[in-house]
Amino acid sequence: MKKIFISIGILTTIVMNAQNNNEVLKKTLERQRIENNKKFDLFLSKHFESDKNPGTLKELEEQRKNLAGFDPDGKPYFYQSDDLDQIKNSNADFLQNGTITGLTGSFNGENIKYTIFDGGRAFEGHELFNNAADRVNNKEASTMNYSSHATAVTGFIGAKDYPYTLTFTNGTTRVTNLRGIAQNSTFDNYAFATTTLPGGSASSTVFEKIVLAQPKISNHSYGTNPGWSSLYGIAWIWGGQFISPGTTADLQGTYLDSDQTYDNIVYNNPTYVIVKSAGNSYGMGPTGNTLAKYYKNSAGTYVQFAATDTLPQNNCALGYDCIGFGSLAKNIIVVGASDILTASDKRYSSPSDVIKSSYSSAGPRDDGAIKPDIITTGTNVGYGSTAENTTGSSLYNVGSGTSFSGPIVTGIIGVWMQIYKQLYPALELNAASAKTLMIHSASEAGTVGPDPWNGWGYIDAKKGAELLVGKSNNTILFNDETLNNGSVNARTVKASGSEPLKVTLSWIDPEYVIPTSITWAEAYNNRTSRLINDLDVRIIDTGTGIIYQPWKLNALDPMTPATKGDNTVDNVEQVVIDNPTPGAVYRIEISHKGTLKNNASPSVTSPQNYSIIASGFSEVLGTKDAGLRKSDGITIAPTVVKDFTNVLKAPKNSTFNVYDLSGKKLQKGKINNHKEPIDLSAYTNGIYIIEIKTDKDVISKKVIKE
Template structure:
């Protein structure tokens, strides 16, 4: 069969030295220019070079603004992925003082700035945001329209209490509350479309805007459908195949390929941004494409099209073999851009209406039938988490430059993603309050999201719900545990050729559970790749492959992490060597009370960064351990040489001291992003460390012997 080239060059990233944001800006500017040239060629083929009507010209302008990239010569476009949920995910425990033991006060998003990337401007004058002045700042030019979708997403993140009543066409009424999660937060609003920002002369695509905005927490309820899509063609509802298709000929059988589940250039971009900016937490919708295609109820009579070589829609003939329905095997229909390793991708569920709207058991969680499912083609766990997405009450507006006050009830992963965004923002607020205004990095946010999740679907992670169902209260409890040292919740560093080891004593009252997550360098795709090579490619997209194991020190039984099977996406997760995920979790359901268990984090191959090929670099990661006794906080294997280690003073303006460390041990100082700042040898019982050159904040002092490693926090005033 002939090779069908998928021209990645339009969005491919050479990225030989994207070490900082200036490198990112240059790369995204190159992509933007190359996209523009490709788009001009596409327009000439599709619409011709003659004068165009006003309607056609408007359509061309909209397509160019929403261009997501090119697969082969085929353009793909962004599209939006459309007060019981507050109780479903336990948000009220954070917003009500005294609901979480050890957590003082209520948290409603004070001091937290969310950034919303969506289809248009948020209607800032909407009463949903009127509880505090200046809650919404639109960063786009006033010539850009307000968006019902953007306004609704923002209201899910943080609308004030807004009781509403709706009347159905049959006259029945229902009531609800469009109240959001972070009621006192602020939000910046950008379009995901390519636009010219105020003060600029050149256009900026969404990746350039993220680099400009530098958001600590951002919501992205949009994506692209790489399989079957529902569209209007010649005034009729139709199904359009967004993959590649070649009808059978006298010498060749038919061929069809798609990019559902494919890690592609937009995923590279997100991963590169987060690796370069570790405190950028990006939350993205999984998409609403499950079940679209020939098997969709009522679809048999709908006309079905594919796009030919010139970009024109072509009707499938009665003898053509149609591509399979999206997620026809129960998984594999998340599109490129929602498969990045370093972002948090959100699936949608039905709202829990039993148990006073509270989660009680995993069977309470029901997948929304439209919610796209994973995993990634290499088996990577996507989505990462699930949240309510159906029949969500939200603010709305007229889609023009004037705006208006409206409300709607809507469904989609566009509605579930901002709930997760809102919750992580509240966790960030709690984190800041407990840890001297420190930022929570992307690895810590994901580890917290995964470790705190309710079970949903089959035991362990799965292709429908990811790691489970979002649980705001449990996440807050883990932050309290971090602050009072009742759980292990650290940011640590793994050096090349090293193994980080902890010995913990099981409490026996709950499972022993360990979760790690790390920000992995982006996987660099070749600039030109065939459809065959891209389609269902099982090659791991991991660059730095960390491994987590727990060993029973009495029986020497080794417990392994979860992993999924991409060939059979609905099969329950199994336990084994995970070579594809930058999240690993090991659980011992019934550990022996009081028994010592050894936790090990090590790696395969050589740890590298994303800047210079072949250059080694340590890998930072976040870890949470629960199910151990409070006095068992990660004492290391071997001698107890570091058991008396202390850092004093723990709050200082310049110098602190490492006390009682063994001679010939070493120390390393990191900031909270994991950046290594200095290191040295310890030659006395009181080793002085000068922090005067660093900015105010929290720093980690790690002390190592040949067998032990302990990390302590110090605050620089």
């Protein structure tokens, strides 16, 4: 009975810790919503003093529900929608048709639920979703209009097989199929606007809805445009700061509080995979046209630029830096758009096949971090639409946007989750491992290495699935691991020589905290790294001593091709040796700078979980933890268990801790025996980290419970 009591107590503690983390997060988000409402009320009062037009005030009040944040002057920004070619372009049909060697059956999103946050309700009665009952579950009130945009986004992920002839504005036609990536999946749909959900008593922001929904995989095809934007085609509006005659600042590329919030949510919920569009603002601006041009002063009043003023440059005038805040978070996946791949039967064959769409917003983040993360087709694609009323209808259209490339990536990752569940029923493809898989499997686009237009490359659904098979048959290394403070995790491999030796690492980093009263000087083009925990991956040639370093961009000149060096801004690092010596021995090392911390306030030292993929080797010769190199003889056995494992040869009075892969401490104890048992019977099947602390060292070891 005593054993059962302890097991229940441990499980209760785990559940309570998870609940407590999100309860704190919910209170933080509620406080944020209340404070933002107060800021908006203050803005309205100032605006009303200078503009007595009731229509203007009513329009601004209507926008409250789409509130995205404020600039340093207190002016509000608002969310806006970012608008079988895609299936073949991304090789997703290989998953749908069940033609991946090593996998059983086809994969069309069975038992996968996607959560959509968009401009309104998706029309659940659309004929694209009638291949099964109750596929689309709208969580908003039935009085909310159906949204064409939300219906389209849902369809890109989950529309049924539906041949259709597209008709373009110039009268030309193209026969296509509107089938989505995962035609047998289901959906929960929310609006990104701040609304009161059915059964609720208070309004909820999009962030509060994310925490409420607890999505394993979610799509967010909306964003902000803090640069130039068009006002109904009759004027250009500058969204940044302007002081006549020529002082300019803007928030393009700026990590702000909405990015902080996304990072906070994922750090507290590391199984949440959030996919977001990069935006459609590239090249926007008044250069070359005669439309009137306006900016807003500090009170929020429109002021026309004078003829003697020096206008701010068009968005991304230098080819980079026009992604809006909210799409610059570290722990989410941001998607750019390309034109349809037309060469080689619409299959990718070389980097030149990928042409960035003219509107797709470019990175990087102001500190030089790589954004967007990935690119895929989003231009001139067909989609299901609807009348925007409470009745809905089955309509069709052709359109373009990162709104339409984003859900392709979302759909593919969801299907990868389905495959992962078949291969590893007890495990989940979490946020870090999903990003690592996506980046490691991506096809080169643009210049060699990552770049501000294409991120890490063009998504390849087939290659990602093949890597999952490779994990299952041990031909690649794909693990979720933990790095302890002061440790170096190392393993030695023998290069095959038949392909590049490549290692990709990513981790869920604590949110970077933005000052509550940030100034324009602090916000504009701030190059300070937004990393909290800076992990490093290196490959060392053990024969020559040559150290190979990861890709990085130059924040001051990001259009120059990426170079290799110490990356201090990305929570993704990738090292590639294009032509390793066949049979040569290389050591992969993962280390860190400074002190690893969590996101508590104040922060405390904490292990950092990460995901790693390595490919291009014929044999793994050994795995070492830094502590094991210093404390010979201490071992943990067995490493594959049902109930118990043992700490062997540890000094008496050493201590142990047991962590899950999210970094939560599940158990602690003291070592009193030469063979100290650790009871894991209370935990679900999966991977756990056992940490041993002696008076000299900290040693960690992975244990698999089956």
